[in-house]
Amino acid sequence: MVFAISILTAILFVLILKKPLKKNPVVFYLGSVGLSLAVAVLKWIGISFSGFFGEYIYPLFDRAAFGTGLFVLVMYAATFKNGSKAMKLLMPLRGELSIIASILTLGHNFAYSKSYLTKVSTPKAALPTNQLIAGIFSYTMLLIMIPLFITSFKKIRRKMDPKKWKKLQRLAYIFYVLIYAHVMTLNIPMALRGIERSKVNI
Numbered sequence: 001m002v003f004a005i006s007i008l009t010a011i012l013f014v015l016i017l018k019k020p021l022k023k024n025p026v027v028f029y030l031g032s033v034g035l036s037l038a039v040a041v042l043k044w045i046g047i048s049f050s051g052f053f054g055e056y057i058y059p060l061f062d063r064a065a066f067g068t069g070l071f072v073l074v075m076y077a078a079t080f081k082n083g084s085k086a087m088k089l090l091m092p093l094r095g096e097l098s099i100i101a102s103i104l105t106l107g108h109n110f111a112y113s114k115s116y117l118t119k120v121s122t123p124k125a126a127l128p129t130n131q132l133i134a135g136i137f138s139y140t141m142l143l144i145m146i147p148l149f150i151t152s153f154k155k156i157r158r159k160m161d162p163k164k165w166k167k168l169q170r171l172a173y174i175f176y177v178l179i180y181a182h183v184m185t186l187n188i189p190m191a192l193r194g195i196e197r198s199k200v201n202i
């Protein structure tokens with residue numbers, strides 16, 4: 001359910017804010033940084049939310065679901081038919097959407113890093129196997145995402161050789177596969193036990 005909401009939110013975000021996003025993306029980048037820091041602080045001091053907001057809205061940012069939704073749009077942008085409305089809408093915004101999604105994802109990782117590292121470093125609080133594997137996926141994703149994130153900025157891209165830039169961007173396909181693997185690794189064990197969605201802290 002959260003994933004479906006994240007996709008819908010990402011689509012509405014693009015449809016409603018496409019013009020200001022393209023005209024002044026820095027405002028959105030700064031907003032994403034502020035939102036990520038706020039989520040991280042709330043997580044680190046142990047504040048959580050309940051009800052509809054805590055179940056479906058807050059996870060969009062706490063679990064980087066909205067960032068994942070933006071990554072999905074970026075990933076599928078090039079698959080639409082040439083000249084289609086969807087392609088014309090998304091292709092010019094792929095760089096900006098990737099940067100926002102990356103910032104939100106970095107915020108998610110920062111927010112959960114404390115609890116994850118504490119569990120890893122404490123023998124008595126050993127992580128379940130699926131969470132440990134998901135953590136490995138997560139940090140591998142970070143290693144791939146950071147150079148992709150940096151080179152998504154136009155000023156950086158212009159300084160790079162176009163062939164090298166395109167070669168680097170192909171790593172995004174591995175990144176997208178790892179997103180899927182990360183989410184499935186966390187949620188499949190819970191689904192098999194009949195739990196609607198995972199409550200894991202990672």
